Amino acid sequence: MEDAIVELRNIYKSYSGRTILENINLSFKAGKINTILGPSGAGKTTLLRIIAGLEEPDEGSIYIKGKDVTGQPPWKRRVSMVFQEAALLPHLNVYENIAFGLEVLELKREEIDERVRRAASLLKIDHLLDKYPEQLSGGEAKRVSLARALVVGADILLLDEPFSNLDLALREELRQELYIIQRKLGITIIHVTHDHDEALEISDYISILHNGRIIDHGETMRVYEKPKSREAAQFWRHNIVSCNSHLTKLLQLPPCNNGYYIIPAHYLGATKGDECYLEKILIRRNHALLLINCEDEKITASSTIIQARKLGMRRKINLKLLVDKGEIAFIHE
Secondary structure, eight states: OTTEEEEEEEEEEEETTEEEEEEEEEEEETTSEEEEEOOTTSSHHHHHHHHHTSSOOSEEEEEETTEEOTTOOGGGTTEEEEOSSOOOOTTSOHHHHHHHHHHHTTOOHHHHHHHHHHHHHHTTOGGGTTOOGGGSOHHHHHHHHHHHHHHTTOSEEEEESTTTTSOHHHHHHHHHHHHHHHHHHOOEEEEEESOHHHHHHHOSEEEEEETTEEEEEEEHHHHHHSOSSHHHHHHHTOEEEETTOHHHHHTTOOOOSSEEEEEOGGGEEEEEEEEEEEEEEEEOSSOEEEEEEETTEEEEEEEOHHHHHHHOSSOEEEEEEOSOGGGSEEEEO
16 A cells, blocks of 8 residues: 555464454555554554564564565564553663663664663653662553654654553653654554544554454544444443434434444534433533433533533423534445
């Protein structure tokens, strides 16, 4: 595929007779953040390790920059990987940890120093270069591991849930910084996560991996708002409205015979009325979800917290479609 830096062709992997990955065909764009999103146990880390060369597929091929690298060791693939754990060498200080890969490459001391200090500046850890891993916080250790991965100048950065062990505020801070760094350097990132918000916030492209299969792949907003299968829509917890549903008539959607309309919660709002019943308001950090009952059919709408407070609990409401009907995805049975 044109402008694809990594391609996976017909990848299969199993352990002890259990299929982990089944017929994976994916391409990842150069200079973009490509995210593999899925629940725990979906096979995400296994797929990333196969790209890195840390594991071999049972079947299939891996291409990097158009070259078949299947069977090649990791150091010949020009990829760098950051694991869930920072995995810093405890007997080396931060400077030495970042420089470790460059020492292996036997670069000149001046170039090593320049690269280490540039990476430390980029990750805002200049002041930590003399400290040892035991003296670092979780966020600081993660920054060091990212600097160590970036400093070797690999074409592709592989991230295996790098922020999963951090608190929410720190996760958000680091993923915002990662996005800025990627835009500044133009490096290709293949990023694995189970966090929906994280994937939506930083990704240019998302591939949903579920039970070892890719169930959707494409540009972030298309994958999120217009999933190509009912399974993918269920993954996002979108509203799935059948053709014979009362909700189809209530929202004045085009008549259909066999299939489902996929309606994300943020496509719907609510106003005071008499058509439906507001059963519950779920308050999130910066928005609210409205759990609504329309003649015993359940549907979820989105709202600001202020709007939800004005509606109040256990009130009669009307549903309001916030997008043009033509924007709503339809999946045939």
